[in-house]
Amino acid sequence: MPRKYKNPRKPNIVSMRIADDEMENIQRLMEQTNKSASDIMRDAFSMFRSHWEMSGTAHTFAGN
Numbered sequence: 001m002p003r004k005y006k007n008p009r010k011p012n013i014v015s016m017r018i019a020d021d022e023m024e025n026i027q028r029l030m031e032q033t034n035k036s037a038s039d040i041m042r043d044a045f046s047m048f049r050s051h052w053e054m055s056g057t058a059h060t061f062a063g064n
Helices: 020-033 037-055 057-062
Strands: none
Touching: 020 037, 037 057
16 A cells, blocks of 8 residues: 655655764754754755855756
C-alpha cells in the first residue's frame, strides 16, 4: 500500500546522518522555535542558498 503523505505537495524525502551533537542542536532549535526538524532544515537550506548565491559561488559550481 502506498504511503500517505500529510502534504502531497512535498512528497520528496532527503535523508542524512548526523552526529549526536548536531541532533541535540536541532532538537534545541525545535524546542525554541516550535518548528519541525524538516522546517528547520528547509530554513537552513534556504539561508545557505541565499548566502551561496550572494557570494557568487553558485556560478562556479552550477556552470552558469
